[in-house]
Amino acid sequence: MQRLVILGGGESGVGTAILGKKKGYDVFVSDFGKIKDNYKEVLTINGIKWEEETHTEKKILNADVVMKSPGIPEKSPIVKKLVEAKIPVISEIEFAAPFTDATTIGITGSNGKTTTTMLTYHLLKSAGLNVGLGGNIGKSFAWQVAEDKYDVYVLELSSFQLDGIINYKPHIAILLNISPDHLDRYEYKYEKYINSKFRITMNQTKEDYFIYDADDEAIAAWMKNNKIKARTIPFSLTKTFENGAFIKQNKMEININEEEFIMETESIALEGKHNLKNAMAATSVAKLMQIRKATIRESLSNFQGVEHRLEKVLKIQNVQYINDSKATNVNATFFALDSMNTPTVWIVGGVDKGNDYSELMALVREKVKAIVCLGVDNKKIIDAFGNVVDVMIEVDNMNDAVKMSQRLAEKGDTVLLSPACASFDLFENYEDRGRQFKQAVQNL
Known part of the structure; x- marks a missing residue:
């Protein structure tokens, strides 16, 4: 029986524990802080052993695989010891992905991730798709894989989650933008953070899609020097494309696979230039998923936005x-x-x-x-x-x-x-x- 140790007893940790248990792993959850009562209850009911306010090394360093919550830095002592012992340390996304056949859409970027994830989910759900929402938002992806049967998942992915992937690949990846953030976790090296974001496409093949902001300098510079295997779909506020998304004369135009979608920008519920970009990215996904134009129009005009974001x-x-x-x-x-x-x-x-x-x-x-x-x-x-x-x-x-x-x-x-x-x-x-x-x- 393989031993799965989980560092962090929050939403992603407990979700991974439930999936691990269901798939026959010997599971142990260790949190250096306190675990919330509702999570303790779930672990106990499911017969999963846990500890809080400590990391007992002998119960952790005997793991076959470790799932680390995104909030725990690579430089924490226990993580360093695991790496030295050559025990794989992965993210929840990496652990859960092999247990589902669902199509996943992965969304990352320094800003706009949540809005774009929610809008993409709204577009697909309004079209009647059987779709789940997870990653850095809402209910744990692993937990949903354990209990629900979705055909599609829209996942908001932080750089920390992407750092913990080895084989995971989204069928459709979105990279919204890159600006210096969380540099304290990347030795204050901007390149390291940029590379981290691009991990979203590293395992993609020519059967997959990579949607990105063609106006973003950091993205453009990286793409000049590195090859992306997926089919690329750019979006821009200033340039136009034969295959991609752009704004022209107050209209949003999306041309994908020889099909065109046009909508007046003023009918889009979200305000602000940055939200036009978020809308272009989400609509590109909807077009790839072959959602009807009328449904896309309606969803873009009635989307409510995200709490705590403008x-x-x-x-x-x-x-x-x-x-x-x-x-x-x-x-x-x-x-x-x-x-x-x-x-x-x-x-x-x-x-x-x-x-x-x-x-x-x-x-x-x-x-x-x-x-x-x-x-x-x-x-x-x-x-x-x-x-x-x-x-x-x-x-x-x-x-x-x-x-x-x-x-x-x-x-x-x-x-x-x-x-x-x-x-x-x-x-x-x-x-x-x-x-x-x-x-x-x-x-x-």
Whole structure:
């Protein structure tokens, strides 16, 4: 009996444990932190052994294969020991994929992953396909493979999940964009992070498809020097293609396999230039899956968007409050500020992942009237923008951030929570941060 050890007792860990048990592995779950009660219950009911707040080496280093949760860095001591012992350390996606015959669509990129994944899922589900949603979002992929029988999965894949694949390949891969993010996990080497993203296509063959942003410099540079075996489908806001997706005279055009799809951009529910790219990528998948044009049109015009991503919360005294808590890096905040067309009070800050704020400078000069710093250490933000905006305030909780913003905002302004940072200094995660923002706005 093969021994499967799982590091991390969260959603992906518990899902993998259930699938492993079902497939006859001897399963053990080890979490260096605490395991949530509901997950403990699931493990116990299924007769799966677990431990928390420790890693017992003799119970881990006897594994045949180890599934590591994406949040655990490669440089953690237990992972180093496993690598030294030549025990394969893989991701949930790699473990689960061989146990399903379903077609998988893998979506990665520094920004827009969740929106594109949700939109792709919405397009396929509205067309009546039997489709599951997983990866970095929602219910664990492995758990669904164990319990459900989907024909298609739409998977949001982070670079950490892609680092743990060996043989996995999506039938359709999307690479939305690449900008410096999580460099703390890649020895601060941008090339390492870029290579990580391109792992999504490494096992693809000429039977598969690779959809990518032809405007993205990092993607273009990599593709110049490396060969992609899959059939490529580019999308762009500025170029046009015989085979690909583009914008021309306020219309989105998609030409794939000699078939054309055209839709007025203003009928697309998602706002902003970056969302046109997300829509081109998702629609390309829908075309490859042979979904009817009328269904695609309807789905693109009624899609609701994603919580915590440029989510309009409330308008109070003619001030619009927007929750973009999911903006955990500079590039995501760039999109948010770029889509503001009123004077903006910007709530920013948190745990910095090696941010370079200079690329926001022009947008901040043009659009931001006041900055509210919401973090334990705001020095870098103050150094960057202290001379650029008239008002700069520091707070250490969400209620104060929202109250101060209300004082600073006038009729017709926008208050934008777009932190450009991780949330772990003051919040549990970006969802908690976004929910606290919405609660504080509702209490105004």
